[in-house]
Amino acid sequence: MCTSAVLFHSRHCMMKWLLFCMSLLLLTITNSPIARSGETESPGSCAKSQNGGDEASSSSSCGCSATNRDAETSERYKKSQDEKHPELPSSEKFLESPYPRTNQMVQLEGGVFTMGTDKPEIPVDGESPARQVELDPFWLDVYEVSNAEFELFVNDTGYKTEAEAFGDSFVLEIMISEEIKKDIDSAVAAAPWWLPVKGADWRHPFGPDTNISRLMDHPVVHISWNDALAYCKWAGRLLPTEAQWEYASRGGLANRLFPWGNKLLPKDEHRTNIWQGVFPTNNTAEDGYTATSPVKSYPPNKFGLYNMIGNVWEWTHDWWTTRHTAERKTNPTGPASGKDKVKKGGSYMCHKSYCYRYRNAARSQNTPDSSASNLGFRCSRPVET
Ligand SMILES: [Ca+2]
Numbered sequence: 001m002c003t004s005a006v007l008f009h010s011r012h013c014m015m016k017w018l019l020f021c022m023s024l025l026l027l028t029i030t031n032s033p034i035a036r037s038g039e040t041e042s043p044g045s046c047a048k049s050q051n052g053g054d055e056a057s058s059s060s061s062c063g064c065s066a067t068n069r070d071a072e073t074s075e076r077y078k079k080s081q082d083e084k085h086p087e088l089p090s091s092e093k094f095l096e097s098p099y100p101r102t103n104q105m106v107q108l109e110g111g112v113f114t115m116g117t118d119k120p121e122i123p124v125d126g127e128s129p130a131r132q133v134e135l136d137p138f139w140l141d142v143y144e145v146s147n148a149e150f151e152l153f154v155n156d157t158g159y160k161t162e163a164e165a166f167g168d169s170f171v172l173e174i175m176i177s178e179e180i181k182k183d184i185d186s187a188v189a190a191a192p193w194w195l196p197v198k199g200a201d202w203r204h205p206f207g208p209d210t211n212i213s214r215l216m217d218h219p220v221v222h223i224s225w226n227d228a229l230a231y232c233k234w235a236g237r238l239l240p241t242e243a244q245w246e247y248a249s250r251g252g253l254a255n256r257l258f259p260w261g262n263k264l265l266p267k268d269e270h271r272t273n274i275w276q277g278v279f280p281t282n283n284t285a286e287d288g289y290t291a292t293s294p295v296k297s298y299p300p301n302k303f304g305l306y307n308m309i310g311n312v313w314e315w316t317h318d319w320w321t322t323r324h325t326a327e328r329k330t331n332p333t334g335p336a337s338g339k340d341k342v343k344k345g346g347s348y349m350c351h352k353s354y355c356y357r358y359r360n361a362a363r364s365q366n367t368p369d370s371s372a373s374n375l376g377f378r379c380s381r382p383v384e385t
């Protein structure tokens with residue numbers, strides 16, 4: 001279900017489905033905080049009953065990958081991609097930017113660490129086995145790339161994101177205004193809380209009637225893998241490999257669930273932006289945020305890195321595979337080719353009952369041209385020798 005992106009192409013069929021779902025949602029949604037310009041949500045399914053509470057779940061039906069673009073649309077787009085995406089300059093311009101920055105990089109020492117786990121919470125995602133991985137030193141962005149930073153890139157290059165080129169992107173249903181919602185005639189069958197919204201893009205995260213004026217220090221969203229790579233190239237950087245990302249997230253702690261340890265709420269304090277309440281109908285935002293939070297929110301891990309887990313999913317370099325061996329590897333970069341790219345860390349939409357993927361070993365995937373309102377990135381850089 002996680003990889004399905006079947007759409008209702010019949011407006012009548014879809015409307016019946018949505019009406020049914022909406023009727024269930026409306027029973028409980030009235031107490032949900034919905035911030036039009038700044039904060040909300042989680043993926044909820046009216047098509048699937050939840051086990052609720054904080055009980056561990058092996059569910060893989062989170063819709064994490066339901067935001068893939070359909071193959072036909074992708075193919076049509078790719079034929080005109082060269083025209084829309086001219087060669088971008090690769091430079092150090094970003095590092096010399098006179099503009100205020102929210103980001104900086106930290107050099108990580110690398111060495112040998114244990115990647116993955118022998119106790120997978122979601123085995124079908126390929127979280128196991130635990131294996132020894134050796135990494136060279138590398139630099140990594142301290143924060144997720146913010147709207148302010150992405151705006152510098154766009155202003156400098158005129159870059160148009162794939163969400164803008166396609167003309168739509170996926171937004172959580174309860175974040176969309178009624179005015180916009182009434183014109184939407186398709187939904188993702190496996191994850192009906194995701195709706196493709198015309199005019200949703202990084203400048204309009206919850207639809208064309210929203211903006212980022214109060215979100216400049218929040219992570220940029222609706223960024224495809226291709227967009228993320230374009231930004232990193234412009235900044236003289238790369239996307240981190242999955243191994244680099246997981247090493248960084250673990251922060252030097254071996255065999256822990258989260259970047260800070262095994263307890264989700266140490267000293268009863270929130271350490272990450274995920275979903276509290278009943279997913280997807282009631283977001284109590286006990287962590288302070290219903291949608292994205294500023295990239296500097298919450299304490300960093302021991303490597304000084306913020307929001308590796310939660311807030312927004314982060315693209316990595318690697319193609320997706322669920323087949324791993326226990327063999328020790330050095331600087332792994334994933335399969336040579338594939339259909340999907342790996343994303344890590346989970347997002348503000350993750351709840352344990354539904355998408356327990358806000359863990360170091362957790363992983364999910366999307367096609368490289370996919371985008372959504374909970375998907376962003378950060379960049380890496382090799383250490384010059
Ligand atoms: Ca939250």
Ligand SMILES: [Ca+2]
Pocket residue numbers: 144307308309310311312313314345346
């Ligand atoms: Ca994150």
